[in-house]
Amino acid sequence: MDFLRPSTWEEALAAKAAHPEAVPIAGGTDVMVELNFDRRRPPALIDLTRVAALGEWGTDGDELRVGAGVPYRRIIEELGDALPGLAMASRTVGSPQIRNRGTVGGNLGSASPAGDAHPPLLAAGAEIELASVRGTRRVPAKEFFVGPKRSVLAPDELIAAFRVRPTAGAEQFAKIGTRNAMVIAVCSFALVLDGAARRVGTGIGSAAPTPLRATAAEEFLAAELDWESRAPVPVAVAAEFARLVAAAATPIDDVRGTAAYRRHALSVLARRTLTWAWGGMR
Amino acid sequence: MRVNCTINGEKRQADDVWPGESLLYVLRERLGLPGSKNACEQGECGSCTVYLDGTPVCSCLVAAGQAEGRDVVTVEGLEFGRVQEAFLSAGAVQCGFCTPGLVVAVHDLLARNDKPSDPDIREALAGNLCRCTGYEKILDAVRLAAR
Numbered sequence: 001m002d003f004l005r006p007s008t009w010e011e012a013l014a015a016k017a018a019h020p021e022a023v024p025i026a027g028g029t030d031v032m033v034e035l036n037f038d039r040r041r042p043p044a045l046i047d048l049t050r051v052a053a054l055g056e057w058g059t060d061g062d063e064l065r066v067g068a069g070v071p072y073r074r075i076i077e078e079l080g081d082a083l084p085g086l087a088m089a090s091r092t093v094g095s096p097q098i099r100n101r102g103t104v105g106g107n108l109g110s111a112s113p114a115g116d117a118h119p120p121l122l123a124a125g126a127e128i129e130l131a132s133v134r135g136t137r138r139v140p141a142k143e144f145f146v147g148p149k150r151s152v153l154a155p156d157e158l159i160a161a162f163r164v165r166p167t168a169g170a171e172q173f174a175k176i177g178t179r180n181a182m183v184i185a186v187c188s189f190a191l192v193l194d195g196a197a198r199r200v201g202t203g204i205g206s207a208a209p210t211p212l213r214a215t216a217a218e219e220f221l222a223a224e225l226d227w228e229s230r231a232p233v234p235v236a237v238a239a240e241f242a243r244l245v246a247a248a249a250t251p252i253d254d255v256r257g258t259a260a261y262r263r264h265a266l267s268v269l270a271r272r273t274l275t276w277a278w279g280g281m282r
Numbered sequence: 283m284r285v286n287c288t289i290n291g292e293k294r295q296a297d298d299v300w301p302g303e304s305l306l307y308v309l310r311e312r313l314g315l316p317g318s319k320n321a322c323e324q325g326e327c328g329s330c331t332v333y334l335d336g337t338p339v340c341s342c343l344v345a346a347g348q349a350e351g352r353d354v355v356t357v358e359g360l361e362f363g364r365v366q367e368a369f370l371s372a373g374a375v376q377c378g379f380c381t382p383g384l385v386v387a388v389h390d391l392l393a394r395n396d397k398p399s400d401p402d403i404r405e406a407l408a409g410n411l412c413r414c415t416g417y418e419k420i421l422d423a424v425r426l427a428a429r
Contacts, residue, residue: 003301036323095409181408
């Protein structure tokens with residue numbers, strides 16, 4: 001096995017083009033587990049921790065561009081105000097040791113249906129920036145995931161960054177697990193209420209082959225919310241939103257929970273996050 | 283491959299490193315530093331916690347080559363002080379397997395926050411599993427060390 005150690009983004013893209021079978025490694029919180037347990041023997045690793053550009057974030061017009069190598073800890077500390085939903089989700093990732101090292105780019109690269117960063121990125125309408133020696137393209141988070149642990153990432157591409165417009169409104173994230181810390185989501189839900197655009201964004205985790213948006217629920221709620229007067233959400237509207245969110249999921253029974261439980265829990269998370277988010281805007 | 287890094291203030295070199303092996307393996311098996319314990323190998327238990335460039339990480343999740351040129355501090359490199367003394371006097375050490383990881387995690391917590399609340403302590407130690415103390419004495423030890 002080779003260990004490739006690019007020090008610039010150009011070198012990293014050249015390495016991935018020359019070794020498309022090579023596995024990129026940043027925080028190592030997924031890749032090293034597979035290596036330690038002999039589940040994977042890639043011909044090469046590409047260490048991305050020396051590519052300084054991946055650890056940077058900044059504004060680009062009205063968008064935030066966050067390098068794929070920014071670890072959860074820095075998302076929480078440096079981007080908590082601008083991206084509160086993603087910061088909330090980041091706080092639920094693993095332990096301090098894992099948050100110190102794990103990255104949103106790695107989460108996207110693994111493309112697990114349970115990835116904690118995915119629901120808030122979906123809800124916020126984020127775009128994922130993918131790059132190769134052929135050039136750079138942007139893919140909406142909604143189109144990035146194509147199956148369990150599968151994404152549209154081409155063999156010669158690396159995840160450069162994600163881009164998102166900070167919301168003029170409220171963001172929430174909630175996750176069900178069997179304990180408070182160090183747990184993979186049984187299911188999770190992210191909500192964005194954008195008062196300026198009168199837009200509702202959702203993201204569902206761990207309740208379908210991929211993370212996904214509940215578009216019918218978004219459209220229903222955006223039409224029903226009283227954006228003008230910010231009047232309380234009628235109970236029937238919250239209930240229907242919750243029902244539509246649960247209906248968008250296609251969960252399975254597995255070791256962490258049953259499909260029926262996941263559906264029920266999602267409806268509860270949808271109703272609760274709506275109450276919290278709308279309450280925060282009123 | 284060869285890996286060069288600074289460990290506990292000394293320049294160290296490990297040879298014949300397989301690129302897929304972990305920093306934890308290098309520390310324990312190649313450099314004779316058995317303080318960091320090898321248990322879960324998946325970042326769940328925290329027994330292998332070390333400082334990498336000043337940040338606590340699970341050394342089982344760091345590829346050996348990622349440590350090239352970096353600064354590593356293991357439990358062996360921490361000066362004996364209030365954290366270790368508090369663990370001893372509170373009876374927070376039973377079999378001792380989780381202790382090195384906990385000592386590093388608590389050392390980091392107290393460096394950032396010298397008056398941690400109980401929720402602060404619980405959050406800081408959420409990544410360190412112990413199978414015998416029941417945690418109460420560990421919490422006592424952190425409160426004692428913070429005093």
